[in-house]
Amino acid sequence: MLAADTQSALLGVYKPAGPSFVAGEGCWLTGDDGRRYLDLTSGIAVNALGYGDPNVAAAIRGALDAGILHTSNLFRTAPAGELAAWLAAHSFADRVFFCNSGAEANEGAIKFARRWAGDRDEIIAFRGGFHGRTMGALALTDRPAYQEPFRPLMPGVHFAEVGDVDGVKALLQTGRVAAVIIEPIQAEGGVRLVAPGFLQALRALCTEHGALLMLDEVQTGLGRTGTLWAHEAAGITPDVMTLAKPLAGGLPMGAVLVTEAVAAALKPGDHGSTFGGGTLVASAALATCRKIGAEPFMAEVRRKSELLADLLGALALRRPGIRQVRGAGLMWGIEMDDAAGIVGRALEAGLLLCTAGPDVVRLLPPLVIGDDELRQGIAILEGAMEC
The missing domain is CATH 3.40.640.10 (Type I PLP-dependent aspartate aminotransferase-like (Major domain))
Incomplete structure (x- = not known):
């Protein structure tokens, strides 16, 4: 792990969480703690092609x-x-x-x-x-x-x-x-x-x-x-x-x-x-x-978008605390209480998420994410909602 004083020179306008990431591949990041994390933030919609394209x-x-x-x-x-x-x-x-x-x-x-x-x-x-x-x-x-x-x-x-x-x-x-x-x-x-x-x-x-x-x-x-x-x-x-x-x-x-x-x-x-x-x-x-x-790439994004919409729709049916699920493509928000807490618990479980305000968990997976990775991410997210 990085010593605390290696970060002390950075201006304190951010509140970084979790480990320092040292490597990435596809939709996964590896931290300096040796753990792998499934990234459903894409660096806040930046890493559309994931890591190491x-x-x-x-x-x-x-x-x-x-x-x-x-x-x-x-x-x-x-x-x-x-x-x-x-x-x-x-x-x-x-x-x-x-x-x-x-x-x-x-x-x-x-x-x-x-x-x-x-x-x-x-x-x-x-x-x-x-x-x-x-x-x-x-x-x-x-x-x-x-x-x-x-x-x-x-x-x-x-x-x-x-x-x-x-x-x-x-x-x-x-x-x-x-x-x-x-x-x-x-x-x-x-x-x-x-x-x-x-x-x-x-x-x-x-x-x-x-x-x-x-x-x-x-x-x-x-x-x-x-x-x-x-x-x-x-x-x-x-x-x-x-x-x-x-x-x-x-x-x-x-x-x-x-x-x-x-x-x-x-x-x-x-x-x-x-x-x-x-x-x-x-x-x-x-x-x-x-x-x-390329049209074949965009066609795959649309197909995976439908899968993610279905997964989130089913999640909302199982979790009455979810007030609304909304989005398009591979950009979704889940409106519910304690969004920051859910994001924090998901991080502990190896899933990277972000918020969009105090009551929305935001999902921005890389456009190259696989079907099984989407299912795995939603399963970890649901686990973070149970705490």
């Missing part, structure tokens, strides 16, 4: 062997261009901006919206939403406890209720709104699905009132919900979409995808990111996207 590893080795890990955006490199082309070809987008995280992607989206909108500078966000902890993204995040210590925040943000079409319409009618931002599933907000009809209504309202529709798919994008992008279920296309977590196979990377109309409003110098789209992360991301984007 050969395609991602080969891409990283190739970048290392080339000896160019970074050049900055003063110069061109092939991996970033190829990745941008792949994302554009597999989405609504015409142009792509690369950065380093989901929060940074949302910061970029805010700037792009304001640049595009001219003198309109307001943004509509939603109750229960989460868009990051940097200052602009925090202003869009409905978490008073997160916001209060850091006020004043970026002005011009209005919060609406998910499902309240009339409320959004009234805000848009002021003529001051540049953009509306929403997650197709409010992940950190309790794994709450936004109804397709509401997303369709937002698309129509944004078009009518000349505002951008921005979708935060930082956690839902790249196959997590059973389609490449979660908004596909609503049959809509946004003007801007932000990505991050699973994009580079475990390496830090974010992206902002935009239409040509948005891109045309931006000129050199309007935005930047020193490390954005670097050779190493772009190479890993291209391998990740190509693997997840």
Whole structure:
């Protein structure tokens, strides 16, 4: 085990639990205590391909062997261009901006919206939403406890209720709104699905009132919900979409995808990111996207999604303390009391879970998880509920 003083230099903004992990393979992590742990968190939806994926590893080795890990955006490199082309070809987008995280992607989206909108500078966000902890993204995040210590925040943000079409319409009618931002599933907000009809209504309202529709798919994008992008279920296309977590196979990377109309409003110098789209992360991301984007892979995700839904439905029937089970694809929330306690007891039993608020246990297994591993994970979870 690591000595306590080896962790003392880290800023105390996290509360890490359990062992220090020293190795990983597939859906399993090995701790410095010698135990193996089944991971149903994917590093909070990051490790979509699990640990040690050969395609991602080969891409990283190739970048290392080339000896160019970074050049900055003063110069061109092939991996970033190829990745941008792949994302554009597999989405609504015409142009792509690369950065380093989901929060940074949302910061970029805010700037792009304001640049595009001219003198309109307001943004509509939603109750229960989460868009990051940097200052602009925090202003869009409905978490008073997160916001209060850091006020004043970026002005011009209005919060609406998910499902309240009339409320959004009234805000848009002021003529001051540049953009509306929403997650197709409010992940950190309790794994709450936004109804397709509401997303369709937002698309129509944004078009009518000349505002951008921005979708935060930082956690839902790249196959997590059973389609490449979660908004596909609503049959809509946004003007801007932000990505991050699973994009580079475990390496830090974010992206902002935009239409040509948005891109045309931006000129050199309007935005930047020193490390954005670097050779190493772009190479890993291209391998990740190509693997997840293959239809046989996505078909397997959908099949396993049905199995997980059935397992959770049966669990809810056996456990009356479960108030609701909700989710899509391989992203689920179980609403019940003592979510943190259940997560802690599951850890002791060798299962990694996370919460989404005080009363939701969140499941985010790697997209490569096997059927038996899903069954094993749910069995351990049920055992943790019995204590």
